[in-house]
Amino acid sequence: MKKNKADFFPFYRVSLTKEEIEAVTDTVKSGWLTTGYHVLEFEKRFSAFFNAKYAIAVSSCTAGLQLALQAHGVGVGDEVLVPSFTFVSTVNVILHTGAKPVFVDIEPDTYNISPDDINRKITRKTKAIIVVHYSGLPVKLDQINAVAKKNKIIVIEDAAHAAGSKYLGKYIGSFSNTTCFSFYATKNLTTGEGGMVTTNDSKIANLISMSRLHGISKDAWKRYNKEGSWKYDVMFPGYKYNMTDVQAVLGIKQLEKLELNNKKRNELANLYDSYLKENPYIQLPIVTKESYHSRHLYPILINKYNRDKFIQYMKKQGVGLSVHFIPVHQFSFYRNNFPIKNTDLSVTKDVGKKVVSLPLFPSMTEDDIKMIANLINEYFKNNH
Ligand SMILES: *Cc1c(COP(=O)(O)O)cnc(C)c1O
Numbered sequence: 001m002k003k004n005k006a007d008f009f010p011f012y013r014v015s016l017t018k019e020e021i022e023a024v025t026d027t028v029k030s031g032w033l034t035t036g037y038h039v040l041e042f043e044k045r046f047s048a049f050f051n052a053k054y055a056i057a058v059s060s061c062t063a064g065l066q067l068a069l070q071a072h073g074v075g076v077g078d079e080v081l082v083p084s085f086t087f088v089s090t091v092n093v094i095l096h097t098g099a100k101p102v103f104v105d106i107e108p109d110t111y112n113i114s115p116d117d118i119n120r121k122i123t124r125k126t127k128a129i130i131v132v133h134y135s136g137l138p139v140k141l142d143q144i145n146a147v148a149k150k151n152k153i154i155v156i157e158d159a160a161h162a163a164g165s166k167y168l169g170k171y172i173g174s175f176s177n178t179t180c181f182s183f184y185a186t187k188n189l190t191t192g193e194g195g196m197v198t199t200n201d202s203k204i205a206n207l208i209s210m211s212r213l214h215g216i217s218k219d220a221w222k223r224y225n226k227e228g229s230w231k232y233d234v235m236f237p238g239y240k241y242n243m244t245d246v247q248a249v250l251g252i253k254q255l256e257k258l259e260l261n262n263k264k265r266n267e268l269a270n271l272y273d274s275y276l277k278e279n280p281y282i283q284l285p286i287v288t289k290e291s292y293h294s295r296h297l298y299p300i301l302i303n304k305y306n307r308d309k310f311i312q313y314m315k316k317q318g319v320g321l322s323v324h325f326i327p328v329h330q331f332s333f334y335r336n337n338f339p340i341k342n343t344d345l346s347v348t349k350d351v352g353k354k355v356v357s358l359p360l361f362p363s364m365t366e367d368d369i370k371m372i373a374n375l376i377n378e379y380f381k382n383n384h
Contacts, residue, residue: 009372011320012186015363020253027249035213035242042248043196045255050173052198054205057248058212061160061182061195062089063241068178068197069097069128071207072154078127081153083113084329085348086132090158091328099127101338103329105345109286111299111355112139114347118147128154133162133172135285135324136188136294141167141175148176156180163189164262166292173198183247188262188296189254191247211238264362265295268369272298272358275373281305281380283354297324301354310379311356317375320359327352 027038039057047055058064074080076098082091084103094101105117111134118129129148131139139157148155159165160182162172173179178201183194199205210217215238273284283301287293302310311321327348329340358372 007318009319009359009368011322011357011359012361013363014185014190015361016250017253017257020250023249023253024246027246030245032245034244036245038245038248038252039243042243042251042255045252046196047198049255049258050171050198052174052179053200054198054202056197056199056205056208056212057243057251058195058197058208059241059243060184060193061158061180062093063212063239064180064195064197064208065090065130065156065158066093066096067208067211067239067241068156068180068199068204069093069099069130070211071204072128072156072178074099074127074154077125079123079125081113081118081121081126081129083130083132083134083348084327084345085111085134085325085351086158086328087160087325088328088331090130090132091334094130100125102126103338103340103345103348104129105347106134106351108347108351110137110139110288111135111285111351112137113144115140115143115147118144122147122151122153126151126153128156130156130158131176132158132160133165135297135299136161136165137285137287138162138165138167138172138291140288140290145176154178160184160187161296162294163187163296164258164292165294168290169292174200177201178204183251183254188265188294189251189258191243191251191254194243194247194251210235212241214238214240261362262294265360266293268360268362268364268366269293269295269298271366271369272360272373275370276300276376279377279380282376295360298358298360299324299355300358301351302356303354305380307354307356313379313383314375319372319375322357323355324357325352325355 043055043057074097078099079102080094080099081104082101085106091101105114107114113131155176157179159172159179165172178199181196183191215234215236217233314321
């Protein structure tokens with residue numbers, strides 16, 4: 001498809017169906033704007049879909065990660081292992097609990113947390129590991145859970161990219177103790193803003209369920225319906241991290257589309273593979289044989305040539321690219337407060353310099369992929 005100079009091809013475009021928009025409109029018209037029936041229904045369907053005993057809806061994945069760490073008793077004096085190659089919120093939440101983040105390197109082919117480096121960085125103080133299924137490719141959960149069990153460490157999964165990803169044939173969300181999903185606007189399943197925590201542990205589920213709403217012992221929404229009363233008790237000072245019915249009703253519709261959308265994402269990613277595989281200047285993302293990939297992102301590495309110039313060029317050609325991620329240890333706050341050794345995180349530093357995400361969303365067409373791949377191939381043929 002020949003692109004019109006005037007129209008810019010964005011990195012991401014949301015597409016909501018008429019039915020989804022109507023569901024949201026109906027909920028707004030119903031007058032029940034906060035947590036209520038639709039949140040309960042979304043949680044029920046989510047736990048059934050992902051085969052987890054409990055699903056607790058929250059205001060964001062960030063909120064879910066913080067509550068998960070705290071429910072497991074992570075706090076002052078503890079160390080939490082975490083990749084630097086992630087979104088900053090994965091690391092910020094560790095500080096919100098009072099614990100100390102310890103950065104772990106990634107693997108050079110999957111860009112996921114390295115089980116070897118986990119082993120190197122475990123100390124007496126290590127209480128938990130947060131793993132991130134980068135781009136939607138599951139981490140090596142069997143290896144990581146085994147190491148964690150041996151050392152009595154909790155594993156918490158940041159599955160912000162991994163809604164619908166599978167590991168050894170099972171959905172991410174039912175493996176380790178606690179998994180957190182994001183429904184941010186650009187994620188594979190969206191409620192605009194929002195998140196979900198899944199767990200099979202009733203004690204953890206209870207704690208998170210209370211701490212998302214002030215530490216109140218009963219869901220507040222029950223206070224306002226027929227069965228409810230004005231009475232409630234507060235067990236501890238919780239937070240205000242609940243989800244609204246307006247978000248949840250969209251989430252219910254999005255969950256119904258998740259598998260189909262991920263299938264489309266996979267088809268589009270395979271097309272990128274086929275159009276770009278002959279290009280010697282870039283490294284394409286891999287899929288491990290244990291995995292079904294949600295294809296949240298399609299990250300490539302620009303080997304040898306300047307990544308930032310390439311992004312600039314593509315922008316001039318009318319295509320929006322993005323970078324996932326600037327390694328967290330390189331941000332001012334973390335550089336100043338949690339400096340690392342020069343020799344540490346060598347793969348993270350290398351990948352962080354080279355990585356760039358190409359547009360990938362379900363409403364893209366084969367022509368879109370071809371147009372973008374052709375621009376990329378031409379750039380490296382002509383300019384370098
Ligand atoms: C988007 C994202 C988050 C944060 O999700 P929110 O729902 O916006 O809080 C956390 N981790 C990763 C890896 C993400 O990409």
